[in-house]
Amino acid sequence: MENKGLNKVDLIFEKIDNREVLEKAFRMSREEIIREVLDSGLKGRGGAGFPTGMKWKFTAAEKSPDKYIVCNADEGEPGTFKDREILDRVSNKVHGGMAIAGKAIGAKKGIVYLRGEYRYLLPKLMTELDAFQKQIKEIGYDFNIEYRMGSGAYICGEESALFESIEGKRGEPRNKPPYPTVSGLFDKPTSINNVETLVTAMMIMKHGAKNFTQYGTKDSRGSKVFSVSGDTPTPGIFELELGMTVQQFVNEFGDGDTKAVQVGGASGFCVPRKKFAETIIGFEGVPTGGSMKLFNSSRSMYNVLHNYLDFFTEESCGQCTPCRVGCQQLLKGVEKVKKGEAKSTYLNELIKLADTMKIAAKCGLGQSVGNAFKSIVGNFREEIIY
Amino acid sequence: MINLLINNQKVSVPEGTTVLAAAKKLKINIPTLCNHDDLCVAGNCRVCVVEQKGARTLIASCATPATDGMEINTNTLKVRNARKHIVELLLSEHRSDCTKCYKNQNCELQSLANEFAFGDHILLDLVEDKKYNIDRSSPSFVKDDSKCIRCQRCVRTCSELQSVSAIAVAYKGAHQKISSFHDKPMSHVVCTNCGQCVNRCPTGALVEKTYIDQVWDAIYDPDKHVVVQTAPAVRVALGEDLGYDPGERVTGKMVNALKQLGFNSVLDTDFSADLTIMEEGTELLVRLKKALVDGDKAISLPMFTSCSPGWIKFIEHKYPEYLPNLSTCKSPQQMFGALAKTYYAKKRNLDPSKIVSVSIMPCTAKKFEADRPEMRASGFKDVDYVLTTRELAVMIKQAGLDFRNLEEAKYDSFMGDSTGAAVIFGVTGGVMEAALRTAYEIVTGREIPFGNLNITPVRGMDGVKEATLKIEGCVDAWKFLEGAELKVAIAHGLVNANKIMKMVKDGKASYHFIEIMGCPGGCIGGGGQPIPTNMEIRKKRMKAIYAEDEHMVLRKSHENPEVIAIYKEFLDQPNSHKSHELLHTHYVERDNY
Numbered sequence: 001m002e003n004k005g006l007n008k009v010d011l012i013f014e015k016i017d018n019r020e021v022l023e024k025a026f027r028m029s030r031e032e033i034i035r036e037v038l039d040s041g042l043k044g045r046g047g048a049g050f051p052t053g054m055k056w057k058f059t060a061a062e063k064s065p066d067k068y069i070v071c072n073a074d075e076g077e078p079g080t081f082k083d084r085e086i087l088d089r090v091s092n093k094v095h096g097g098m099a100i101a102g103k104a105i106g107a108k109k110g111i112v113y114l115r116g117e118y119r120y121l122l123p124k125l126m127t128e129l130d131a132f133q134k135q136i137k138e139i140g141y142d143f144n145i146e147y148r149m150g151s152g153a154y155i156c157g158e159e160s161a162l163f164e165s166i167e168g169k170r171g172e173p174r175n176k177p178p179y180p181t182v183s184g185l186f187d188k189p190t191s192i193n194n195v196e197t198l199v200t201a202m203m204i205m206k207h208g209a210k211n212f213t214q215y216g217t218k219d220s221r222g223s224k225v226f227s228v229s230g231d232t233p234t235p236g237i238f239e240l241e242l243g244m245t246v247q248q249f250v251n252e253f254g255d256g257d258t259k260a261v262q263v264g265g266a267s268g269f270c271v272p273r274k275k276f277a278e279t280i281i282g283f284e285g286v287p288t289g290g291s292m293k294l295f296n297s298s299r300s301m302y303n304v305l306h307n308y309l310d311f312f313t314e315e316s317c318g319q320c321t322p323c324r325v326g327c328q329q330l331l332k333g334v335e336k337v338k339k340g341e342a343k344s345t346y347l348n349e350l351i352k353l354a355d356t357m358k359i360a361a362k363c364g365l366g367q368s369v370g371n372a373f374k375s376i377v378g379n380f381r382e383e384i385i386y
Numbered sequence: 387m388i389n390l391l392i393n394n395q396k397v398s399v400p401e402g403t404t405v406l407a408a409a410k411k412l413k414i415n416i417p418t419l420c421n422h423d424d425l426c427v428a429g430n431c432r433v434c435v436v437e438q439k440g441a442r443t444l445i446a447s448c449a450t451p452a453t454d455g456m457e458i459n460t461n462t463l464k465v466r467n468a469r470k471h472i473v474e475l476l477l478s479e480h481r482s483d484c485t486k487c488y489k490n491q492n493c494e495l496q497s498l499a500n501e502f503a504f505g506d507h508i509l510l511d512l513v514e515d516k517k518y519n520i521d522r523s524s525p526s527f528v529k530d531d532s533k534c535i536r537c538q539r540c541v542r543t544c545s546e547l548q549s550v551s552a553i554a555v556a557y558k559g560a561h562q563k564i565s566s567f568h569d570k571p572m573s574h575v576v577c578t579n580c581g582q583c584v585n586r587c588p589t590g591a592l593v594e595k596t597y598i599d600q601v602w603d604a605i606y607d608p609d610k611h612v613v614v615q616t617a618p619a620v621r622v623a624l625g626e627d628l629g630y631d632p633g634e635r636v637t638g639k640m641v642n643a644l645k646q647l648g649f650n651s652v653l654d655t656d657f658s659a660d661l662t663i664m665e666e667g668t669e670l671l672v673r674l675k676k677a678l679v680d681g682d683k684a685i686s687l688p689m690f691t692s693c694s695p696g697w698i699k700f701i702e703h704k705y706p707e708y709l710p711n712l713s714t715c716k717s718p719q720q721m722f723g724a725l726a727k728t729y730y731a732k733k734r735n736l737d738p739s740k741i742v743s744v745s746i747m748p749c750t751a752k753k754f755e756a757d758r759p760e761m762r763a764s765g766f767k768d769v770d771y772v773l774t775t776r777e778l779a780v781m782i783k784q785a786g787l788d789f790r791n792l793e794e795a796k797y798d799s800f801m802g803d804s805t806g807a808a809v810i811f812g813v814t815g816g817v818m819e820a821a822l823r824t825a826y827e828i829v830t831g832r833e834i835p836f837g838n839l840n841i842t843p844v845r846g847m848d849g850v851k852e853a854t855l856k857i858e859g860c861v862d863a864w865k866f867l868e869g870a871e872l873k874v875a876i877a878h879g880l881v882n883a884n885k886i887m888k889m890v891k892d893g894k895a896s897y898h899f900i901e902i903m904g905c906p907g908g909c910i911g912g913g914g915q916p917i918p919t920n921m922e923i924r925k926k927r928m929k930a931i932y933a934e935d936e937h938m939v940l941r942k943s944h945e946n947p948e949v950i951a952i953y954k955e956f957l958d959q960p961n962s963h964k965s966h967e968l969l970h971t972h973y974v975e976r977d978n979y
Binding site for chain 1: 429
C-alpha cells in the first residue's frame with residue numbers, strides 16, 4: 001500500500017500569471033496538450049475519476065465543426081463546497097482551464113453550469129470573465145465562455161442531465177451510449193469537466209506533467225481540494241496530496257472522538273474507525289469529489305443514513321424504477337426496522353435491493369445510493385436496529 | 387454489419403440496432419415495459435436489463451446499441467434477481483386492485499407480475515403513503531395516478547405523435563408524476579381527448595371513461611327506443627378484442643351482435659359519412675366559387691375537414707385564428723345524432739325524448755364531442771352515449787355471445803345504407819378520396835379518372851400526403867373551374883397536423899382542401915381501438931378498410947339511395963337552411979396550455 005501521509009499543497013489557489021500560462025499552452029499543439037494531461041495521470045475531480053486526458057482525447061477525435069467544453073460547477077454533493085471557493089478566489093484559472101481544454105478538443109465555446117445557490121457569485125464572476133475574455137482577445141485566441149444557472153436540482157450535476165438542463169429541458173440523465181464525448185450538449189461532442197479539474201489542468205500546463213506526478217500515488221496522482229466538515233475543530237477547505245489514510249486525515253482534522261468519516265458525500269462511502277488505518281483516500285481506496293464529513297460518537301448513524309436516504313428520495317429525478325422506488329423502499333425500510341415493525345433481518349433484503357440499484361439504475365445517482373447505504377448498514381448495523 | 391453473441395448464439399445486425407432488437411432476431415424474448423414500437427427509446431423502466439460481459443452494470447437492452455464483439459446474457463441469476471426487484475418496485479407504487487380494474491387481463495404490468503413477482507412480496511407497499519389523484523374531469527378518459535408506473539409512454543405519445551404535450555413529467559424523486567400544466571384537471575388543459583395515451587398505457591392508469599352500464603340501462607328500459615350507429619373503423623378492429631387477428635372484417639357479425647344485445651335499431655355512421663360528403667363537398671365547391679369567381683376576400687381557404695374531434699380541439703387550442711378555415715360540417719357521428727332525434731323519429735313516428743342515441747366509435751374524443759354544448763340541434767343531446775370499440779367488445783362478452791359463430795346480419799333501414807366512400811372515412815386519406823369521387827363527378831359529370839375509383843395518391847401511411855387534380859371538361863354550372871388545379875393535402879396524427887398548420891401559417895402551403903385526422907393512420911388507429919397498437923396492426927386494419935370499400939356495390943356518396951331520399955324528403959339540398967340547422971356547427975377558441 002502506497003502511503004504518502006498527510007501533506008498540504010498549494011497548487012489550486014497558487015497565484016500565477018494567467019496570461020503566461022495561457023500563452024504557453026496556446027503555443028502547444030492540441031496533441032501536445034492532451035499528451036501532457038495524459039502523462040500527468042489527472043483524473044476528474046468531480047468524484048467519478050475518469051481520466052481527463054482520455055476525455056479530451058476522445059472529444060478531440062470527433063469530427064464536428066461544433067464542440068463544447070462544459071464546466072460542471074453544479075457542486076451539489078452534500079458536504080462539498082470547494083468549487084465555490086475556487087470560483088470565488090481563482091475564477092481566472094477556471095476560465096483559463098476551459099480555454100486550454102477548448103484548444104485541446106477543438107471547441108470555441110465554453111459553458112459554465114453554475115449551481116443555483118451560487119448565484120450570488122455571478123456579478124463578481126461576470127466582471128472577472130470580462131477581464132478574461134479581454135485577455136484572451138489580446139493573446140489573439142478565439143474562445144468564448146457563457147454562464148448558465150442551475151436551479152437547485154442535485155441530479156443536474158450528472159453530466160447528461162446537466163446538458164438537458166442547459167438545453168432548456170427537464171434535467172434527467174440520458175441513455176448512454178452515446179457518451180458526451182461523442183454526443184453531448186446540443187448533441188455535439190462535449191468535454192464536461194469539474195471546476196477543480198480544469199484548474200488542475202491549468203496548473204499542469206504551468207508546472208508540467210512531471211511536477212504533478214511527484215504528488216500522490218500510482219492510481220491517484222496529484223493533490224486535491226477537500227471540503228472538511230462535521231465534527232471537526234477546523235472545518236474548511238484544504239488542499240492535500242492524495243494517498244493519505246483516513247487515520248492520517250482524522251489525526252489532523254478529527255476532534256479526538258471520531259467514529260466514522262463519510263468520504264465522498266451522500267453518494268460516497270462511510271469509513272468506520274476500525275478501518276481508518278487501512279483505508280486510503282483516493283481511487284485505490286475511497287474516492288471523493290472532496291466531501292469529508294467527520295462524525296464523532298455523539299452522532300447516531302441511523303440519523304446520518306436516514307438523512308442521506310431522505311436526500312436521495314427527494315433528489316432522484318424519478319425517471320428510472322430502481323432509483324425512484326428503490327430510494328423510497330430503503331428509506332421506509334430502515335424506518336420500519338428502527339421502529340421494530342420489521343425484523344432486523346429485513347436489512348439483508350434491503351442490502352440486496354441496494355445491490356440491484358447499483359447495477360440496474362440508469363445513472364450514477366441511482367447506482368451510488370447503495371454505497372452509503374451498504375457501508376453504513378454494514379458497519380453500524382446495531383445503530384440502525386436499536 | 388455488427389456481430390455479437392446473445393446467450394451464446396451468434397447474430398449479425400445492421401449498425402444502430404439495439405440489443406433488444408438483436409435478441410428478437412434470435413427469437414429471444416426480453417421483457418419490456420416502457421418500450422413501445424411507436425415511440426422513442428426511454429430506457430427508464432429498466433425491466434429489459436441484461437448482462438453484458440465486461441460491463442460494470444447491467445444494461446438496458448432497449449436503449450443500448452449492439453456493438454461488435456458484444457457478449458450478452460439475458461437470463462443470468464443477476465439479471466433475474468434485478469428484474470424481479472424491478473417488477474416488485476413497480477408494483478409497490480401501483481395500486482394493484484386488479485380484479486376491479488378495467489385493464490384486468492389486458493395489462494402489461496400484470497403480465498410481468500405473473501412472470502416475475504408472484505407470491506409474497508418482500509418490499510413495502512408505498513401506495514397508502516401517496517396521495518394519489520384520480521382525474522375524472524374529462525368525459526373521454528380517466529387518469530388514475532395510483533395505477534401509474536411512470537413509464538412515460540403517455541408523455542412521449544402526447545409530444546411525439548401528437549405534438550400536444552398536455553401531459554408531462556412533473557416533480558422529482560418520490561413525488562415524480564405525470565401531470566398537466568399547473569396540475570390542472572385534464573378537462574382544463576390543451577388535451578384533445580384523442581386517447582392515444584390510453585392506447586399505449588401499459589396499466590390501468592389511463593383508460594376510457596366507460597358508459598357501458600348507462601347503455602345497458604337504456605337497452606333494458608322498456609320506454610326507450612335505443613338506436614346505435616357504428617363508425618367505419620370499428621368493423622375492421624373489433625375482432626381483435628374477440629379473438630381474431632388484426633385486419634379481419636367482422637361487419638356482419640358485429641351488426642348481428644348489436645341486435646342480440648338488444649338495440650332497437652342498428653344503423654350505420656357510414657350513412658352520415660356519405661351525407662358529410664354531400665355537405666362538405668358542396669361547402670368546398672361554394673367556397674371555391676366565392677373565392678375564385680366572386681373574389682370574396684372573406685372566404686377562408688384552404689378548407690380543413692372537421693370529422694375528427696381530436697383535431698378540432700387541437701386547432702381550437704393551438705391555431706384558433708384558423709377556425710374559419712374549418713368546414714362547418716359536423717362529424718358523421720353528430721350528423722347522425724341530430725337526424726336520429728328529428729328525421730328518424732318523425733319517420734318512425736317516435737317521441738324523440740324517448741330515443742336514446744348510442745354510437746360505437748374507434749375514438750375517445752367522440753365522447754367529448756357528444757358532450758359539446760353545440761351538439762343539441764335536435765333539442766336533445768344528439769348523441770347520448772359514445773362507446774369505444776373496446777367497450778363494445780366488453781358488452782359482447784358480458785352478454786355471453788359466441789361472436790365467432792354469429793350469423794352475419796345487415797344494418798337496419800333507414801340510415802343504415804352506405805357506400806364504399808363512407809367506409810374509407812376510417813383511414814387517413816379516406817375523407818379526401820370520398821370527397822374527390824363525388825366533387826369531381828358533380829363538377830365534370832364524369833367519374834374521377836382513377837382505376838376502379840381508387841385514388842392511390844391520397845392513400846398510405848405517409849404522415850403528410852399531397853395531391854393535385856386538374857379539373858377539365860366541367861359541366862356548365864361549374865365552368866369557372868375549367869382547367870383549375872385542385873391542390874389537396876392530407877395529414878394524420880396531430881404531429882403531422884401541426885406540420886401542415888405551420889406550413890399554412892408560414893404561407894408555404896397553397897392547398898385548397900386539407901384532410902386532417904387526429905390519430906395515426908386515421909380512425910383505424912383511434913384512441914378507442916383495441917390495444918395494443920403499432921404500425922403493423924394499423925396497416926392491417928387499413929387494408930381491411932379498403933377491402934370493405936371494394937366489396938361495396940356503391941362506391942360514391944352521392945349514389946347512396948338513402949342520402950338521395952333524405953334530401954328529397956327532409957333536407958331539401960346540401961347546405962340548405964335545414965342542413966345548416968342540423969348538420970353544421972361552429973367552433974370555440976380555447977387556451978393554449
